Amino acid sequence: MSGKVKIVIGLLLIAFGVCYLYFGVYNKPPRDITNVKPEVEISSDKLLTLFHADESLANATYVQKTIEVQGVVKEITTLNNRYSVLLQSKNDSSHVICDMAPSKVMDIKKLKPGQTVRLKGICKGFLMDVIMLNCILVNDKTNE
Amino acid sequence: MSKITTLFFVFICFLGYAQEETRIIARQGQVSFFSYTSVENIEATNNQVYSVIDLSEKEIAVSMLMRAFVFKKALMEEHFNESYVESDIYPKLQFEGKIPDFDTSLEGSQTKVVKGDMTFHGITKDVAIKTQIENTAGNYVLTGNFEVGIVDYDIKVPGLLAPNIAKIIKIEFRFEYEPYEEK
Numbered sequence: 001m002s003g004k005v006k007i008v009i010g011l012l013l014i015a016f017g018v019c020y021l022y023f024g025v026y027n028k029p030p031r032d033i034t035n036v037k038p039e040v041e042i043s044s045d046k047l048l049t050l051f052h053a054d055e056s057l058a059n060a061t062y063v064q065k066t067i068e069v070q071g072v073v074k075e076i077t078t079l080n081n082r083y084s085v086l087l088q089s090k091n092d093s094s095h096v097i098c099d100m101a102p103s104k105v106m107d108i109k110k111l112k113p114g115q116t117v118r119l120k121g122i123c124k125g126f127l128m129d130v131i132m133l134n135c136i137l138v139n140d141k142t143n144e
Numbered sequence: 145m146s147k148i149t150t151l152f153f154v155f156i157c158f159l160g161y162a163q164e165e166t167r168i169i170a171r172q173g174q175v176s177f178f179s180y181t182s183v184e185n186i187e188a189t190n191n192q193v194y195s196v197i198d199l200s201e202k203e204i205a206v207s208m209l210m211r212a213f214v215f216k217k218a219l220m221e222e223h224f225n226e227s228y229v230e231s232d233i234y235p236k237l238q239f240e241g242k243i244p245d246f247d248t249s250l251e252g253s254q255t256k257v258v259k260g261d262m263t264f265h266g267i268t269k270d271v272a273i274k275t276q277i278e279n280t281a282g283n284y285v286l287t288g289n290f291e292v293g294i295v296d297y298d299i300k301v302p303g304l305l306a307p308n309i310a311k312i313i314k315i316e317f318r319f320e321y322e323p324y325e326e327k
Contacts, residue, residue, distance in 0.1 A: 031218060079320065080174050084172060084191075124192075124212045127192070127210045
């Protein structure tokens with residue numbers, strides 16, 4: 001009797017283990033950073049200056065980190081059915097491109113060019129622009 | 145005489161203007177790849193691919209961050225960046241090439257072959273990619289698809305996972321260009 005119970009418990013544990021691996025590890029959805037505290041807070045100008053000055057150093061410092069960037073909205077694009085906020089900089093042709101998390105686009109629709117915003121996202125690196133993914137709007141500082 | 149001189153200057157100014165306007169840029173080009181096997185299908189999209197075309201030189205450059213590929217599953221993204229393309233060591237894919245018989249004056253659609261060097265995972269290879277070029281009043285859109293063998297770029301797949309990853313990866317791209325602005 002107790003042997004049977006042990007086998008049943010054992011099987012249940014294995015089943016739970018498989019479920020955990022399948023849903024918790026194998027099928028884990030991409031990161032949601034709503035409740036993640038940013039490791040760095042920085043202005044879009046400063047961030048771009050650092051990437052222009054020494055890309056590999058800036059890569060080592062910021063890539064794959066959750067960072068909060070403050071800047072002025074240059075443009076909001078809806079290319080490929082995704083909302084992206086482009087933050088302007090003193091250096092004209094370089095921007096910070098923030099690809100917004102699809103669940104948070106309602107906040108983005110209200111934004112206008114020229115507005116100062118804080119966006120939190122995961123920094124992916126630098127091409128012509130600094131690229132940030134999974135971004136969410138942190139706080140609107142326009143009216144302060 | 146003075147009329148001719150004026151005309152000459154106007155012409156020079158026009159030339160200068162025309163030369164400035166020959167570059168077009170795409171900051172948010174889209175590149176997707178697909179790996180189909182009987183075990184699982186993997187696909188990922190990069191929506192922040194950078195590209196510049198110099199219309200007068202018929203030259204094209206493309207650059208993308210491997211880490212900017214978005215997957216449906218976090219584990220796939222982790223394996224892709226850490227085990228296969230090694231994004232820490234090779235963060236970018238770069239392509240530089242020419243579109244030799246590109247007719248920049250032609251409106252509408254034309255299909256051309258883009259030839260150039262693709263550098264990825266530390267390996268540079270000659271590639272030729274058939275590309276559809278759409279020109280609507282000076283707004284260019286380039287689209288196309290091609291295939292890449294993972295062996296060609298030295299992507300190693302551990303034996304256990306070999307059935308999960310296709311030997312040939314399908315790639316699709318779409319770039320919408322706008323005039324290059326230096327404000």
